[in-house]
Every structure is written in C-alpha cells, then in structure tokens.
Amino acid sequence: MDTKTDPRVAELMEFVSIPSVSAQSAHAGDMRRCAEWLVRKMESIGLAARLEETAGNPVVVGKSPRDPAKKTVLIYGHYDVQPPEPLELWTSPPFQPEIREGRIYGRGASDNKGQIFAHILGVGEALAEGPLPVNVVFLVEGEEEVGSTHLAGFLDKNRGELACDFIAISDTGMAAEGHPTLSYALRGIAAMEVRVFGPAQDLHSGIYGGAVANPATAAARLVASLHDKSGRVAIEGFYGDVEEMADWERQAAAESPHSEAAIARQAGVSELAGEAGYSAVERIGARPTAEINGIGGGYQGEGTKTVLPAQAFFKVTFRLVANQHPENILQLARRHFERHKPPGVRLEILDGHGGEPFLLDPHSPPGLAAQRALEKVFGKKPALMREGGSIPILADFEKILGRPALLLALASPDCRAHAPDENFPVENFLAGIRLNKALLHELAK
Amino acid sequence: MDTKTDPRVAELMEFVSIPSVSAQSAHAGDMRRCAEWLVRKMESIGLAARLEETAGNPVVVGKSPRDPAKKTVLIYGHYDVQPPEPLELWTSPPFQPEIREGRIYGRGASDNKGQIFAHILGVGEALAEGPLPVNVVFLVEGEEEVGSTHLAGFLDKNRGELACDFIAISDTGMAAEGHPTLSYALRGIAAMEVRVFGPAQDLHSGIYGGAVANPATAAARLVASLHDKSGRVAIEGFYGDVEEMADWERQAAAESPHSEAAIARQAGVSELAGEAGYSAVERIGARPTAEINGIGGGYQGEGTKTVLPAQAFFKVTFRLVANQHPENILQLARRHFERHKPPGVRLEILDGHGGEPFLLDPHSPPGLAAQRALEKVFGKKPALMREGGSIPILADFEKILGRPALLLALASPDCRAHAPDENFPVENFLAGIRLNKALLHELAK
Numbered sequence: 001m002d003t004k005t006d007p008r009v010a011e012l013m014e015f016v017s018i019p020s021v022s023a024q025s026a027h028a029g030d031m032r033r034c035a036e037w038l039v040r041k042m043e044s045i046g047l048a049a050r051l052e053e054t055a056g057n058p059v060v061v062g063k064s065p066r067d068p069a070k071k072t073v074l075i076y077g078h079y080d081v082q083p084p085e086p087l088e089l090w091t092s093p094p095f096q097p098e099i100r101e102g103r104i105y106g107r108g109a110s111d112n113k114g115q116i117f118a119h120i121l122g123v124g125e126a127l128a129e130g131p132l133p134v135n136v137v138f139l140v141e142g143e144e145e146v147g148s149t150h151l152a153g154f155l156d157k158n159r160g161e162l163a164c165d166f167i168a169i170s171d172t173g174m175a176a177e178g179h180p181t182l183s184y185a186l187r188g189i190a191a192m193e194v195r196v197f198g199p200a201q202d203l204h205s206g207i208y209g210g211a212v213a214n215p216a217t218a219a220a221r222l223v224a225s226l227h228d229k230s231g232r233v234a235i236e237g238f239y240g241d242v243e244e245m246a247d248w249e250r251q252a253a254a255e256s257p258h259s260e261a262a263i264a265r266q267a268g269v270s271e272l273a274g275e276a277g278y279s280a281v282e283r284i285g286a287r288p289t290a291e292i293n294g295i296g297g298g299y300q301g302e303g304t305k306t307v308l309p310a311q312a313f314f315k316v317t318f319r320l321v322a323n324q325h326p327e328n329i330l331q332l333a334r335r336h337f338e339r340h341k342p343p344g345v346r347l348e349i350l351d352g353h354g355g356e357p358f359l360l361d362p363h364s365p366p367g368l369a370a371q372r373a374l375e376k377v378f379g380k381k382p383a384l385m386r387e388g389g390s391i392p393i394l395a396d397f398e399k400i401l402g403r404p405a406l407l408l409a410l411a412s413p414d415c416r417a418h419a420p421d422e423n424f425p426v427e428n429f430l431a432g433i434r435l436n437k438a439l440l441h442e443l444a445k
Numbered sequence: 446m447d448t449k450t451d452p453r454v455a456e457l458m459e460f461v462s463i464p465s466v467s468a469q470s471a472h473a474g475d476m477r478r479c480a481e482w483l484v485r486k487m488e489s490i491g492l493a494a495r496l497e498e499t500a501g502n503p504v505v506v507g508k509s510p511r512d513p514a515k516k517t518v519l520i521y522g523h524y525d526v527q528p529p530e531p532l533e534l535w536t537s538p539p540f541q542p543e544i545r546e547g548r549i550y551g552r553g554a555s556d557n558k559g560q561i562f563a564h565i566l567g568v569g570e571a572l573a574e575g576p577l578p579v580n581v582v583f584l585v586e587g588e589e590e591v592g593s594t595h596l597a598g599f600l601d602k603n604r605g606e607l608a609c610d611f612i613a614i615s616d617t618g619m620a621a622e623g624h625p626t627l628s629y630a631l632r633g634i635a636a637m638e639v640r641v642f643g644p645a646q647d648l649h650s651g652i653y654g655g656a657v658a659n660p661a662t663a664a665a666r667l668v669a670s671l672h673d674k675s676g677r678v679a680i681e682g683f684y685g686d687v688e689e690m691a692d693w694e695r696q697a698a699a700e701s702p703h704s705e706a707a708i709a710r711q712a713g714v715s716e717l718a719g720e721a722g723y724s725a726v727e728r729i730g731a732r733p734t735a736e737i738n739g740i741g742g743g744y745q746g747e748g749t750k751t752v753l754p755a756q757a758f759f760k761v762t763f764r765l766v767a768n769q770h771p772e773n774i775l776q777l778a779r780r781h782f783e784r785h786k787p788p789g790v791r792l793e794i795l796d797g798h799g800g801e802p803f804l805l806d807p808h809s810p811p812g813l814a815a816q817r818a819l820e821k822v823f824g825k826k827p828a829l830m831r832e833g834g835s836i837p838i839l840a841d842f843e844k845i846l847g848r849p850a851l852l853l854a855l856a857s858p859d860c861r862a863h864a865p866d867e868n869f870p871v872e873n874f875l876a877g878i879r880l881n882k883a884l885l886h887e888l889a890k
Contacts, residue, residue: 201864207834211725213717217669221665263653272658273656289650292754295664307864353749388656
C-alpha cells in the first residue's frame, strides 16, 4: 500500500495535527480535544476507553476485554508534546504534519504520538483477528513533557485496576536507523540552580575591581569545580552509589551500532569529549554527569560594559545512574558548592526536580520476551542500550505497580525530539504496529 | 543661595537631561544636540567655542582670549555618558535629573557632566572678574565612554592649537566625602570577549550529556583559569611589566581616608576580597586585575531546561598599572585562553578597546600646584590617590601634547558612576567652580 494513502498513516497525521502542548496554557483546550480523540480511537478498535480527570491534564485509559487466565501488559505513552518553538526553524509547520522522504514531520511525530499510536493500532489489528494472547491496558497521559506531575498519584489511586505483569513503553530512540533496540536503562535526573550574590548593585569594574569579589567569576569557579581534569565529577561522594557496568554491558556498548561517529554527526561536533576511561556510548548511558544548562551574569549586550556584576547564576542538571538517588546527589552538590564558595559572595541554592534512574535486567524473562519480539519484526538481534535521557515516571511504575518497564525503541536516532523538524519514519511506524503484535505473543509465552 | 534656585545648578540639570549615550546609536541626535548646547554655553561666558567634526561624535573646543605671555592649561572632559540601563533600578528617571538630600541624581551627573561643567562655570566667573591668570583651552569629547576612538587623531591633527603647559581633568572620585584628592595614577584597560562554540545547536542534555563538551562549562573553566587561589591573575607573564609601589606610596595608601570600611559600604558588600598581600586601596589603585563583566550561555529563563548549550561567552576587562601595555596583555591573555581551552570546543577571541595606564609624580611642580589649589578650596591637605578606573586618553595626552594630566577629583566616592542612581553632590559642584579659579591662579605661579 502506498504510504501516503495508508489510512493508518493518515490517522497518525490527524493525531499529530492536534497541538497538545502541555507546557503552554493556551493549549488547554487542545489537550482535552486530543485526549477525547484518543478515547474515540480506542473505542473504535474495541477497547473500553475513558478519559480520567486529574488535577492537571486528563489521563486516557483503554482496556481490552479482560481474561483473568491471561497475563496483563500495561502499555504507557503520552499524548502531550513539547512546545514547537522556535517556529522559524521548521521546514513545514509543526502542527501541519507532512511526509517527506518517508518521514512524517511534525511536533510529537516521534515523541510520543507516533510510537504510542503504533501500539494502539497493533492492538486494534490483533483484536480484529480474535482474542488477544494477553490482556492489554493502555495508559496515555498528558503531562509527560511537564514532569508527569499527576501520574504517580493516579497510579497510586488506581493501582488495582492498573495491576499488570509487564509494562511496555515506546518512547526512546533506536541505537541506529532501523536497528531494533531494547533500552534497558535510563538515567535519573537532579536539577539545581545556584545564584551568586555580590555587591548590592553592578559596580564600576575600575573603581572596585580588585577589592570586591566578582559574582560572575565566583559562579564560573563553582562551575569549574564540578569536574576534575579527567572529566570526572569532582563532588565528594558523587560516585559512591554508582553501580559499575557488568562485563557484558561494556561488551554491548562496544558493539553498539550507536557509534561515536554517529553521535558526533548528530550533535554537530567534530570531536567528542567527556570522562576519561569510558567510551561515548558508556558515558551517555552508564555514567552520571553534571551538565550546565545555563549560566548568566553581568552585561549581555554587544561590546564592553565595564561593570562588576551584582549577581550571577548557573543551572545544573545531574544525570544519574543506578543506584544514585536525586535527593542524595542534590545534598552532596549543595555541600560541595558551600565548601567551594569563594570569599566575598553569598550563595542561594535552589533544588529543582528529581527523578530516579532506571535499570532492567535485559536477561530477565520479560527482557528476553521483548528481545524475541524485536528480533522477529526487524530480522536482527536487538541492540541492548542504556539511554542517556530520563523518564522519571519509570521509577514510579516500579515502585507503585511493582513491575519494571520494557523500553522498545521506535524513534529514529535522528528524530529531533524536542527540536524543530521532529520526525518519525513511516517505516518505523508500520514496524511498530507489527512489533506490538509480536510482543503480545511473546509476553504470553 | 538656595540650591534649587541657583541658576548654575539649574543649568547643570539641563545639561544632564540630554541623553547623550554614546554607546547607543539611537542617541546619535542627542550627542549632537548636547555638543551644540555646550558650544552655546561656552560662547555665553566669553569663550571662542566651536564644534569640531570627527569620524564619530563631535568634539567641543572652547578657548579663552590668548595671551602669549601666559601659560596655558587645557581642561579636558566628556559630554557623553554611560547607558542608563537597567532603568528599573533608578529612583528617578536617569535623564530627568532630580535633587534629593543635596545631591543631583541623573546619568552623567558625576561622570562627567557635573565635573566638566564646574570648570566651565569657574572659568566663566573668572572671566567676568577680568583677564585670566593663564590661558584656558577646553576640550570636551563625546566618545569617552566608548574608548575615545577619535580623540587621539584629533589631538594629533590639532596639536599646534592644543599646545599647553598643563592638562587638568576632573573625572575621578574623592578619596572620601569632601576630602580633597589628587589622583596621580589611573589604571589602563584591555578588553576582550571570548566566545565558546560547541554543538551546532542546543542539544538534549540527557541524550548527549557526557559525550559532548559543554560550552558553558568550558567558558566557566576558562574564567576560573584566570586567577589562582590567592587571587593573583594566573596568566603567564601578566605581572612581568608591573612597576611595584614606592615606599611613600604604600604609606599614602595606608593613610588614605579611602578606608576599607568605606569601600565595603559603598560597594554594598560585607566583606572585601582580592589578591593576597595588598590592602584594598592598593588592590584598586596599584594592582592589575582581570574582571568578568558579563558571562552567558544556554537557558536564561525560569526553572529548568535540560539543554547542553550550543555556545557561551564571557567578557573580561583587564585593568593595568604602570608599565603594562594593553596590546601585550591581550596577547598574553589570548595565548592563555588558547592554551587552557578544554577539548571539544572552539574559541573565538575578540580584542576590545585598550588604554595605557597613567602615572604622574605628584611631587613635580604642576603636581604641587594642584595640591595647593585643592588645599586652598577644601582647607585640608589633599590625599594622594591611585585610581582604579581608566582614562585611556591620558596616555595620548602625554604622548601627543607632551604633558601629563592633573586629576582633580570632584566626584563623591558614592557617586554611582556607570550604575543606577548616579549622583553628584551640589556642594562638590560649587566647590569645583571655586577650585577651577584657585587652580588657574596656582598654575600661573
């Protein structure tokens, strides 16, 4: 069937065209419209679907007819998307999806509409063929891009109804184009902002320079204190809880199709950098980091303004690996900054959001089932991959529902999630539909 | 006479109300209007005044009738002012000057409109009394706050007409409120901007963090590399040309009414900081510095955005002392940054403006004449002070006209030059008028 006339592709494009931007309150109506669209879609394929209110955006729940003799898989996804800005960098408008060279371009095409919709259609096709090999519960939230604020509470309140044997999620990227991938780890996150205060107001850098501590210099010195020369994080105790990679993991990283050259090309750099002693794949997936997301202070305009700034700030996020905990890392970081504070300035340290890292044993029975399904659909042994990003809700799934998640990547490594020209290969979408069906069978074994 | 009704004060306020911001091209018209206002004012007191075009803002020249039997003093000042931003921190609008508790508040009130205007009025009052004891040439430029770009060329072209025996300038601050002060040294300056480039665009800090060098971190590390733990500038060779203070200078610094407590209070800090081994007065006046005027990169808004920024920058100005040279310092700094560049980023280093430091022997005959005039007007022995700021044109005066400048401070130590709520005590303004007349007499001796 021609891609452009495939009704499944047309339906996905309709889904993508709803501007369900959770971060922007102007889109509150679109959020509800999108959730309602999903409910109708789920009902049309034979699921018992409903919209559940939360204190934020509604959650969509869709369930197949329940056979108590069968195991149950919960499939999680999200219908909200990142803000599309900057709009001028999009080749086609973010909410008027367009197919070019086999890819659907639009905000949310990969993250997460294309991926969750493949699962929904997979279940629909399986249902059309007869009873499912496992019970299926869809849980599709509308606040993933703004921290899944109300999901843990929802899970907790509905833990009976959501009880399951497996959790499956497609919200990650393949190790290489078309290469089946099971992501068995995600990093956690801990965010912090440090504000450095000096003089009551900006001072003349000639009249006071040399006698008054400079908050911009102090902020820079604190940032510089975060790493040693080998690129390791220099916060005392930072690596204390890190579970080192097993030998098979280092082997898997070495064999990963996610090559250093590909990472450099995608990042647009000529040279990679980072902690000594680990490959780039290992540094992204299996090593914690301290990354400055923003720094600022003093004169930001053109040319020179000879001020000694009154204040400066930096924003840092730590990415964590098993078994680090965000609260502990924020505490160590706070102690580090207080200890390294240069004389003459005052610090204000603000803790931001945190999320636990995630690690699944891919050689566990559900991990093996997921790998079999991936191999069946893609005809290749799947790559085992640790992801650098964070999906903090995974830790809640594990804590509240008692099940770890299977992360079956469908996004392209070049999907531009969160960036202009986000896209999703039609091929991955159709493979995702087949993958869902294979997965239901493998999980039933 | 009541301050508020003194026509001299009213005239100064009119002068201050012209927004002659040389750094902002939107004010080009105001620059010319301000220069023309000055020409008219000089003519009204009996000077032969004119506006002289340059490739930048015009220069105003005003001359008293020339008596070849008398010595000549050139009085320099500037009619341009610093940008007023941030506007919200001003108590009253920067270009609607207001008198509060005996001080005129407005951008340029101290730097330099109030000070140069006191000299103009002083000459006006002296002329009204009869022939001047020395010939006077006023030279008032409109580019001091942007590096006096065209003044050296102007001096060179007009060196015959501007030939003089002395140069007098009031563009500095008193050692303490009401304490007469001869500034015998000023620091030089060398400005530089360093831009740090990493990935082609902002990256997801989870997906790439750990594998791609972070330009914000790199910029911070370069800034941190500028100083060692004792607060000394760590650029190799930086102190090579520094002329150490003579014993009488350290003595003068120790006795300076410009106390550490006063500096801290004026700066609004509870604690001073800087290079070990020198007092704050010495660090400001007699020691070179590396001061960050601005730093920026990545997310600047509220909360967290998990990006690995594509670029970052910092702006640094070095303040120099005799016998350092800006070109040499910029070269050493460039070499330093290139040598300390972290892997994985690219630097773009832009040299900014430079100015030579200035040092006058206060025990020379003109230095002694200036001290006598100060003592006569203020009734106290003047403090001998090294200033931390820079007036790069002083080196050009010395080189082109062959005369060092006498720096007779009129600004208050609390004048907030370059900052919001810049102000000038009415008392200093009136004392400046008297000082001008005393100086003309002392120089004639």
